[in-house]
Amino acid sequence: MFLAWNEIRRNKLRFFLITGVLMLVAYLVFFLSGLATGLQTLNREAVDSWKADAIVLTDEADKSLLQSIMPADKESKLKADAVAPIGQLNAIANNDGEKQNISLFAIDPTSFIMPDIIEGKSFKNKYEVVASETLKSEDFTIGDKVKLSGSDDELTIVGFITSARFNAAPVLYTNFDTFYSIKYGEASETNNTKLNGFVVQSDDVDNITKDSTLEAIPIESFIEKLPGYSEQNMTLNFMIYFLLVISAVIVAIFLYVLTVQKINIFGVMKAQGISSAYLARSVVAQTFILAFVGVAIGLGLALLTGEFLPNAVPVTFDLPILLTYGAIFVVVAILGSLFSVRTIVKIDPLKAIGG
Known part of the structure; x- marks a missing residue:
C-alpha cells in the first residue's frame, strides 16, 4: 500500500x-x-401498493389483467386469506383540454387493496374517483371533472393517493358501478357481474383455486408479464x-x-x-x-x-x-x-x- x-x-x-x-x-x-x-x-407501483401475494385471472388471458374477463361469482371458487375483486381498463383522461393516459381500476373500497387517501376523501358515490398524486403535475386537482375516451360519463376527482402507476400510466380508483357504466355504457346493466380478476393474499398460492378456467399467478410473475417490462x-x-x-x-x-x-x-x-x-x-x-x-x-x-x-x-x-x-x-x-x-x-x- x-x-x-x-x-x-x-x-x-x-x-x-x-x-x-x-x-x-x-x-x-x-x-x-x-x-x-x-x-x-x-x-409496478400500483401493484406493489396492493401488498398481495397473487392475482387470479382466467387461464386463457396469458397473465394479462386487461384480457381476463370473468363473472363475480368466481370468488366462491377461491380459497385465500383475503380476496379483492378488481376491474381494469385503459383510457385517455381529458381534464379541460389536458389529456393524460390513465389506468382505471374498479375496487371495493372496503377491500385490502384500497389505497390510503393523502388528500381529499375516498370515493363513495357513482362517478367519483381518487387519483394518483402524479397527476397533480398535469394540473389535475380535487373537484376537477374528467372525461375518459370512449365514454360520455363525467368523473369527479374527490381525493389523491400516493404515487400509483400501472404500465407507466397514472391510476384512478373508483367503484364498480362507475366502472360498468364507463366500460359498457348502455349495456352496463347486463354486464354488471363481470370483472377482470381477484387480488389475493395467501401463503399457499398453488392451492388458491381448483377451477380449471382460472389461474392463480404469483404477483412477481404477473408483473414480469406486463407489456415490455x-x-x-x-x-x-x-x-x-x-x-x-x-x-x-x-x-x-x-x-x-x-x-x-x-x-x-x-x-x-x-x-x-x-x-x-x-x-x-x-x-x-x-x-x-x-x-x-x-x-x-x-x-x-x-x-x-x-x-x-x-x-x-x-x-x-x-x-x-x-x-x-x-x-x-x-x-x-x-x-x-x-x-x-x-x-x-x-x-x-x-x-x-x-x-
Missing part, C-alpha cells in the same frame, strides 16, 4: 486521468441503474453489465501500459530482493484506491444529478443496489489489474536492467 500510494502522489496527473475515466464509467452505471429502477417503478429491464441490465466489462478492460489497458513503462524499475526492485508478490500487491492496492475513489465520486455525482432532474425523468436511485454495483465495479477493476500482475511476475531482473 505504501508503494502504491507513493506512486499516486508522485504522478498525480496520470492517475487523476485514470480515476476520471473510471468515475465517468461508474457514473454512467449508477445513472443507468437509477433509470432501470425508475422504469420498473413506473410499471422484462424486455426493458433486460436491455438496461445488459448495458450495465457491458459497462462493467468495459471498465475492467480500461483498467487492464491503463495499468498494462504503466507496467510496461516501468519494467526497468520493477527489474531493479526485484534485483534488490523485492518479491513479485509485494509488487503485485502494490498494483492491486493501487487499482483498489483508483477504483474506490472513482466509484465514490461517480456515486456522489449520480445522486446529485437526481436532485436536479425534472419529475418527468423516471430515475429512482436505490442505495443498496447502487452500493452493490459499486462493489462489483471495484472487484471488476481489480480483476482487470491482474493482467499487469502477470506481466510483473514474468519480469526477468537481468533482462529488465540490461544485463
Whole structure:
C-alpha cells in the first residue's frame, strides 16, 4: 500500500486521468441503474401498493389483467386469506383540454387493496374517483371533472393517493358501478357481474383455486408479464453489465501500459530482493484506491444529478443496489489489474536492467 500510494502522489496527473475515466464509467452505471429502477417503478407501483401475494385471472388471458374477463361469482371458487375483486381498463383522461393516459381500476373500497387517501376523501358515490398524486403535475386537482375516451360519463376527482402507476400510466380508483357504466355504457346493466380478476393474499398460492378456467399467478410473475417490462429491464441490465466489462478492460489497458513503462524499475526492485508478490500487491492496492475513489465520486455525482432532474425523468436511485454495483465495479477493476500482475511476475531482473 505504501508503494502504491507513493506512486499516486508522485504522478498525480496520470492517475487523476485514470480515476476520471473510471468515475465517468461508474457514473454512467449508477445513472443507468437509477433509470432501470425508475422504469420498473413506473410499471409496478400500483401493484406493489396492493401488498398481495397473487392475482387470479382466467387461464386463457396469458397473465394479462386487461384480457381476463370473468363473472363475480368466481370468488366462491377461491380459497385465500383475503380476496379483492378488481376491474381494469385503459383510457385517455381529458381534464379541460389536458389529456393524460390513465389506468382505471374498479375496487371495493372496503377491500385490502384500497389505497390510503393523502388528500381529499375516498370515493363513495357513482362517478367519483381518487387519483394518483402524479397527476397533480398535469394540473389535475380535487373537484376537477374528467372525461375518459370512449365514454360520455363525467368523473369527479374527490381525493389523491400516493404515487400509483400501472404500465407507466397514472391510476384512478373508483367503484364498480362507475366502472360498468364507463366500460359498457348502455349495456352496463347486463354486464354488471363481470370483472377482470381477484387480488389475493395467501401463503399457499398453488392451492388458491381448483377451477380449471382460472389461474392463480404469483404477483412477481404477473408483473414480469406486463407489456415490455422484462424486455426493458433486460436491455438496461445488459448495458450495465457491458459497462462493467468495459471498465475492467480500461483498467487492464491503463495499468498494462504503466507496467510496461516501468519494467526497468520493477527489474531493479526485484534485483534488490523485492518479491513479485509485494509488487503485485502494490498494483492491486493501487487499482483498489483508483477504483474506490472513482466509484465514490461517480456515486456522489449520480445522486446529485437526481436532485436536479425534472419529475418527468423516471430515475429512482436505490442505495443498496447502487452500493452493490459499486462493489462489483471495484472487484471488476481489480480483476482487470491482474493482467499487469502477470506481466510483473514474468519480469526477468537481468533482462529488465540490461544485463
